[in-house]
Amino acid sequence: MSEELKDSRSLNFIEKIISDDIANGKHAGKVHTRFPPEPNGYLHIGHAKAIVVNFEIAKKFGGKTNLRLDDTNPTTEETHYVENIKKDINWLGYEWEGEERYASDYFEQLYEYAIGLIKKGMAYVDDSTPEEIAEMRGTPTVPGKNSPYRERSVEENLRLFEGMRNEEFPDGSKVLRAKGDMSSPNMHMRDSIMYRIKHEHHHRTGDDWCIYPMYDFAHGQSDSIEGITHSLCSIEFENHRPLYDWYIDKLEIFPSRQIEFARMNVSYMITSKRKLKKLVDEKYVSGWDDPRMPTLAGMRRRGIPPKAIREFCDEAGVAKRTNVIEIEKLEYNTRQVLNKTTARVMAVLNPLKVVITNYPEDKVEYMETVNNPEDESMGSRKLPFSRELYIERDDFMIDPPKKFFRLGPGRNVRLKSGYILHCEDFKTDDSGEVVEVYCAYYPDSKSGEDTSGVKAKGVIHWVSVAHAKDAEVRMYDRLFTDPTPDAHEGKDYLEFFNEKSLEVITAKVEPALVEVEPGRRLQFMRKGYFCVDTDSTKENPVFNLTISLRDSWKK
RNA sequence: AGACCCAUAGUGUAAUGGUAGCACUCCAGGUUUUGGUCCUGUCAGUCAAGGUUCGAGUCCUUGUGGGUCUGCCA
Helix, strand or coil: CCCCCCCCCCCCHHHHHHHHHHHCCHHHHCCEEEECCCCCCCCEHHHHHHHHHHHHHHHHCCCEEEEEECCCCCCCCCHHHHHHHHHHHHHHCCCCCCCCEEHHHHHHHHHHHHHHHHHCCCEEEECCCHHHHHHHHCCCCCCCCCCCCCCCCHHHHHHHHHHHHCCCCCCCCCEEEECCCCCCCCHHHCCCEEEEECCCCECCCECCCCEEECHHHCHHHHHHHCCCCEEEEEHHHHHHHHHHHHHHHHHCCCCCEEEEECCCCECCCCCCHHHHHHHHHCCCCCCCCCCCCCEHHHHHHHCCCHHHHHHHHHHHCCCCCCCCECHHHHHHHHHHHHHHHCEEECEECCEEEEEECCCCCCCCEEEEEECCCCCHHHCEEEEEECCEEEEEHHHECCCCCCCCCCECCCCEEEECCCCEEEEEEEEECCCCCEEEEEEEECHHHCCCCCCCCCCCCCEECEEECCCCEEEEEEEECCCECCCCCCCCCCCCHHHHECCCCEEEEEEEECHHHHHCCCCCEEEECCCEEEEECCCCCCCCCEEEEEEECCCCCCC
16 A cells, blocks of 8 residues: 555545544444446546545545446447556555456346336336437426336336347347436436447456446446445536435445545646547557656656655545646656655766866776765765766856856866866857867865865766767657647647657766666756656667756746 | 536635635745755735624625536446
């Protein structure tokens, strides 16, 4: 199980309800939640929120959380998705109670429940066409009409429903409906469809069934069967709650309680399955796990630690109003975790050569440098230092402003864990571009044993030319240029695709970096946090920018 | 249009009917061999109008704004 999240905050509204339930002895104080994804796609940041809410709330009250795949629609669901869903939840840091469950585990029980309702005269087989049913349903303002098949006898309904199960009827020819109230202002109460005929292969039950229950006649019943005490779902199911309760009441089964909360939206991200799929299909991104994608697979590859996602979701809070959390919050949580856990390494993203004119040609020194100033236990290592170094092109200016603390003609700068340099000259090419910088070093200014008395305001990173290795670095930025790309009427979200969301560069890195394993997270000193990509090899190391360091420098 | 739900700084989220707080962002400073981290500070809020009350962000009414619902999807 995951590390404890901060426990200082006050209870959210769901926790208050549960807290009251416990105080009142409801369900003998037991708390049991569930995460019920449909196995027809990949999990994204929105699912992460639901996962964190369900697992953390249960944990907080000493309860359990089930994983249940809501597989009642055989046409869209696949085993392949199940495996990815399980992997993503585990990666996020959670373990569900026992084995994962499936709504399809309960098909027989659900069938029995339906028979029970028919026997009570509360359900009937309807021969109407889909069009007729839609027509008779009415609209929110006009009451619906009763189906002409509504008053069939219990015996006939029983016989017909059994016939449905026994493959006697073609797809779409009949449905089983709950006898609700066709004049209810709540559309879900207007004789909700319980079963439809689909002669299709199911990923788990194979060809055992040709009738499948609808969400409304499967979800709440599954909750009940599993003894779910608090069924937490998103706000769009609010209108389903009367039906959820109606079935529990008529079926006389364990009374799970549905509580709705607002789904989480994040700026610059979209979570629409259809829109995400289009990005993949039309090659805007490399796949569902492209590091720019808001999928858990994408964020994992990007290098965002699961703990950061947990804290982000937890700190975003739980309430009922529509929200858009600023992506800056996720970035904050990401940096927060990475700052404490990653080793600092030297990597020059945009190299400029520096020659130390008074340093011997063939001398090599090994400079001791601490791996993580935030965590002494991470130790230190040695960096090769020589006469020619790469520094960041941004760290040199021909004519720098006064507040620029880096290198410029006549200026001093400290090389991190090295010497202080004094810039004496530089060389440009025909276009005026600086191609080489010439410096002198102060031999008695070595890091840790500096007796020079020389002042240097800035500190820059570097790597020895003779020892540097090339590495592919994928610089990622937000996928979209607009905080709410899919909320503009008349404008397609693809218009906001950020063409600069990926830039591939070749960096000069310290030699040890070609040995790192995929998945490893590092801080490139003064630049940002990076993660070794799954494409990475010793011959061609690949790093993904997770998130840059904050940069408060401006002219 | 009818039903249901929601409304607190830029963003998100708190506040038994009793001092509107926290976090992120922004801005300003301090520390720093990362212009990072850390620390301090500033700016900034109860949708509107009535009502109940000694007292309303909280309760009531109306309005305004937003969300969900008219799949044999979940």
